Amino acid sequence: MALPCASSLKIFPLSSFSHCFPPQNDFTFFSSSPSPYVPKTHSEKPSKLIKNSFNSSSRLSYRFSAVEDHYDDDDDDTSDNCSFDEAVALFNDREYYKCHDYLEALWNMAQEPTRTLIHGILQCAVGFHHLFNQNHKGAMMELGEGLCKLRKMNFVSGPFHQFEQEISAVLDFIYQTQIELAACEH
Incomplete structure (x- = not known):
């Protein structure tokens, strides 16, 4: 499998993650450092992004230059007929657990450097799964x-670089929010 030339993963606006943190009375989430998100209160629901919106979201379009391989193992339904397209669709639909399964099947078949890229995206999917289940430590770790x-891939431009930058912003948002929540608890 060749390295994808582009991809279609999207990161939701950082403000959509505010509901993942336990409410602190009527606390509004603010960051002490400049950030690319608009603060919202914990009671606001995340908004779905319009498919072609580039507003505060990472969109990566991708293509494999080779025909995708599939597992021969008939016992594992996830490994049969899974593709990067399907994994991206699952990621974009916030089905992170299932996305992990698809990416894991692809990761097991992949050769370097695609293997490292897929593993990085897989860990991001697991991180978002943890985040939306309020496991903030697990989210930050993954x-x-x-x-x-993703940084090991040394992307300097393009969609994967943009995705990397937005993952970094999400990680910083979680970290800053955890600091603020800890300060409120004392």
Whole structure:
């Protein structure tokens, strides 16, 4: 499998993550550092992005230059007929657990450097799964590991570089929010 030339993963606006944190009375989430998100209160629901919106979202379009391989193992339904397209669609639909399964099947088949890229995206999916289940420590760990793998790819421009930058912003948002929540608890 060749390295994808572009991709279609999207990161939702950072403000959509505010509902993932426990409410602190009528606390509004603000960051002490400049950030690319608009603060919202914990009671606001995340908004779905319009498919072609580039507003505060990472959109990556991708293509594999080779025909995608599939597992021969008939026992694992996830590994049969899974593609990067499907994994991206699952990621974009916030079905991070299932996205992880698809990416894991692709990761197991991949050769370097595609293997590292897929593993990084896989860990980001796991990180978002943890985040939306309010496991902030797990989210920071997995997003951090995924970000390290994306940075290892040395993207200097393009959609994967943009995705890497937005994962970094999400990780910073979670970290800053955890600091603020800890300060409120004392």
